[in-house]
Amino acid sequence: MSTLMHVSLRQKAIFIPANSISSIQKKGISTTTANFIANLARLGFGVTEDLMYALNQTNPAFQLKLLQKLEEVMGLNKNWTPLVKDWDIPTNESAIDHLMTFFANVFGAKGTTLQCGHIIPARTFPLERYNGCPFCGTPFEFEKLKNYGYGSNLKVLELWTEKDVQTFFEDLLDSKTPLDATQVDSLKILLKILPLPNEVKIGMKETLMLIIDAFLERNQPEKVQHLFTSPTDILRYLWYKHTGFLQIIEPKTIIDRKGKNSSHIVHSLESSAKAILEAYKQLALSYDRKTCVIVARWLTNLPLQAEQMCEMMHPKRGMWVRFIRALRLAEYSKKVGFEHLKKVLDVFYNQNYTVWQGRVDYYRLRADEENTLKLLQQRPSLFARSLFANMLWFGAENTLKYFTEVIDKVPARLVFTLNMYAENYFDKENKRAVKPLGGVNKTIPKNRLLGLYNQKQLETMKQDIENLSLLAVKKRFEKIKNDNKTIFIHKALFNIPISIGDRSETIQDMPAALMGTKFDVEGDKIRLFMQWGEGMKAQHLDMDLSCSIAYDKMTDYCSYSRLSPHGCKHSGDIISIPDKIGTAEYIDINIKELQSGGAKYVTFTCNAYSNGEITPNLLVGWMDSKFPMTISEKGVAYDPSCVQHQVRVTKGTTKGLVFGVLDVQNKKIIWLEMAFQGQVVQNLNTKGVDALLQKLNSKTSIGSLLTIKAEAQQLKIVKNSENADEVYDLKWAANTAAVTKLLVD
Numbered sequence: 001m002s003t004l005m006h007v008s009l010r011q012k013a014i015f016i017p018a019n020s021i022s023s024i025q026k027k028g029i030s031t032t033t034a035n036f037i038a039n040l041a042r043l044g045f046g047v048t049e050d051l052m053y054a055l056n057q058t059n060p061a062f063q064l065k066l067l068q069k070l071e072e073v074m075g076l077n078k079n080w081t082p083l084v085k086d087w088d089i090p091t092n093e094s095a096i097d098h099l100m101t102f103f104a105n106v107f108g109a110k111g112t113t114l115q116c117g118h119i120i121p122a123r124t125f126p127l128e129r130y131n132g133c134p135f136c137g138t139p140f141e142f143e144k145l146k147n148y149g150y151g152s153n154l155k156v157l158e159l160w161t162e163k164d165v166q167t168f169f170e171d172l173l174d175s176k177t178p179l180d181a182t183q184v185d186s187l188k189i190l191l192k193i194l195p196l197p198n199e200v201k202i203g204m205k206e207t208l209m210l211i212i213d214a215f216l217e218r219n220q221p222e223k224v225q226h227l228f229t230s231p232t233d234i235l236r237y238l239w240y241k242h243t244g245f246l247q248i249i250e251p252k253t254i255i256d257r258k259g260k261n262s263s264h265i266v267h268s269l270e271s272s273a274k275a276i277l278e279a280y281k282q283l284a285l286s287y288d289r290k291t292c293v294i295v296a297r298w299l300t301n302l303p304l305q306a307e308q309m310c311e312m313m314h315p316k317r318g319m320w321v322r323f324i325r326a327l328r329l330a331e332y333s334k335k336v337g338f339e340h341l342k343k344v345l346d347v348f349y350n351q352n353y354t355v356w357q358g359r360v361d362y363y364r365l366r367a368d369e370e371n372t373l374k375l376l377q378q379r380p381s382l383f384a385r386s387l388f389a390n391m392l393w394f395g396a397e398n399t400l401k402y403f404t405e406v407i408d409k410v411p412a413r414l415v416f417t418l419n420m421y422a423e424n425y426f427d428k429e430n431k432r433a434v435k436p437l438g439g440v441n442k443t444i445p446k447n448r449l450l451g452l453y454n455q456k457q458l459e460t461m462k463q464d465i466e467n468l469s470l471l472a473v474k475k476r477f478e479k480i481k482n483d484n485k486t487i488f489i490h491k492a493l494f495n496i497p498i499s500i501g502d503r504s505e506t507i508q509d510m511p512a513a514l515m516g517t518k519f520d521v522e523g524d525k526i527r528l529f530m531q532w533g534e535g536m537k538a539q540h541l542d543m544d545l546s547c548s549i550a551y552d553k554m555t556d557y558c559s560y561s562r563l564s565p566h567g568c569k570h571s572g573d574i575i576s577i578p579d580k581i582g583t584a585e586y587i588d589i590n591i592k593e594l595q596s597g598g599a600k601y602v603t604f605t606c607n608a609y610s611n612g613e614i615t616p617n618l619l620v621g622w623m624d625s626k627f628p629m630t631i632s633e634k635g636v637a638y639d640p641s642c643v644q645h646q647v648r649v650t651k652g653t654t655k656g657l658v659f660g661v662l663d664v665q666n667k668k669i670i671w672l673e674m675a676f677q678g679q680v681v682q683n684l685n686t687k688g689v690d691a692l693l694q695k696l697n698s699k700t701s702i703g704s705l706l707t708i709k710a711e712a713q714q715l716k717i718v719k720n721s722e723n724a725d726e727v728y729d730l731k732w733a734a735n736t737a738a739v740t741k742l743l744v745d
Helices: 002-010 031-042 049-056 060-073 095-107 162-173 181-193 205-217 231-243 251-261 272-283 289-300 306-326 339-350 356-365 369-377 380-385 387-394 396-404 412-425 448-452 455-478 491-495 591-596 686-697 702-712 730-734 736-742
Strands: 013-015 045-047 155-160 432-434 442-444 486-489 518-520 525-534 543-550 555-558 568-570 581-590 601-608 619-624 643-649 656-663 668-670 674-676 716-718 726-728
Touching (some): 045 049, 162 205, 162 736, 181 205, 231 306, 356 369, 412 432, 412 686, 491 730, 643 656, 656 686
Antiparallel strands (some): 432 442, 543 601, 601 656, 619 643
16 A cells, blocks of 8 residues: 555555445544644645545544655655754855864864864854864754644645556556656556556557566566567666666666766766776676576567568677677577577678668768668658758758658657757757767757758748648547547646656656646745755765856856855755765755846756765755745754655766756746756756757647647537536646557557
């Protein structure tokens, strides 16, 4: 039940099993239920009427267990004590204080000796203002979370039943877009509890890997073979089990990231060479005989010609060579029953196969338009991915003519991607935001071939792409029989982008939101928070919470090195974590002060200052309330009822993370996730943030897609959901996997 509660909470609901609901109807709301709902409100949650009555039919033991789980999710038992007491009042510490303390410890001067062993000389840091050592950032004093429940906006939860769980499970399996980290975590939980439905189609290759893994963990290898359709599927699964990545990220990319993450501003602390060596060891392949024979059978039983298989293996040839050796496939290919594997290895090593992409490149570089475009028609998805570049290379008219003939075979998510990104791609002034596989977000310059075309020609290309993609989507909706007459579309859906290409790597344990979602700010202050190190032994582990403030002609920062810039206040830099309980940092952002100073945007970031990537289970987010948010005597400023959004960092290769942008003048926060390579906030390229925001703004909204559906299926849009045959509201949109069903293939 506790794991399903996690899954349901992410969908703005609480799961109550049928066997936990008493058949004896209570006449009124019991005292325990009333107290439970009051405690939920202190955590920032409200309940619908259906959920309230269902809770009323449960016993106090169930309610207590549920409350404890919610308190765990919202971090009530974590340590939220910062370094500075009353940190909203600056301590006025300076670089001179740190320098004097450094010399005092080197030469053994007089002063106050703290628990960490450091000597703090007189007339430097005001020690009465600190919960720990101001020099090394080690905390000594802690305070339990007491004052909370001052939030002004409750997050209303609904009732989830077994039927809702099953529906959500099937939606995840059938999702037409790759699952983000939150959905992947939810699916893993559900796969351990629920049987796999026989009739549900698996929508994405990444999802398929999780299903295969679930079967193998249940010792049902006989159900796996038919799920593999190519050697690439087998490679993807093997790499997922070895690294935890659902995408095939090249070993050299992982090693490079590990090395960069362990570089350091202070040269003496540089450990990139050691990290690279460790990464090589971690990526080394080693398999037992049982695994070797299983994989050999998987490859042997694939219903493909040897030449086809080798062509599919070619793009990852270097990785396949390593896997073939580690899995002893050459040895098994000599055994009876593995004749097909023997032929595949013979063709692969002698390279007796033709690579389709090589033929495309051959004709393209020779400007052979007809042969290039005919080859691309054989693989519509790859044609779609290279459409813009080929329009500039060969000209728009003929390229679109060939593409139109196969557009019906292109997955809907790619059709929408074309419509979304044409505006930015064909703009000579814009830089594009991209995220290479396994890398960090980057901005890349425009295609140089744009210089061959005038503005009118580029505008025509944009319009042609938009008309073609919208017509294709409309035709797909028209082919679906629909006897309904009316449709209701919630106005908020026109502000929520369709989730395509957003592979979020953080987990949202609170109600989940799509990247690009805009949150209205109710109060005049935003409070950023970061908590890390829970369950870990005491050690040096320096994570930094920072923000970048953009003005018209300058950029300011609030971080460990600049605690009190105009409009922001930092709670102090913690460098070492205490034993098991973790620690926290905060930043208060005063919107009125920033507005008066002409600030445009504030970008929220966290970084791993210590060597390596951001530590797993680090929690980061922001609080908002139209009521004043409290700060205790020891500086504890966390209030779960005020938390508007938070994410948890899991295993990854992220050194720096952008987790939100505040539009100062409009008082809106845009939730986004952008990884960047940087030990401090100053390493953030703000142009990359601008490019990502442009990319998100260019996306088609859910509301716009539903409008196309209504027009194609001749549905009348009504303003009242009660009178509509089809209802699309925020509850429906919360299940992003269900939203992808609109991407009709």
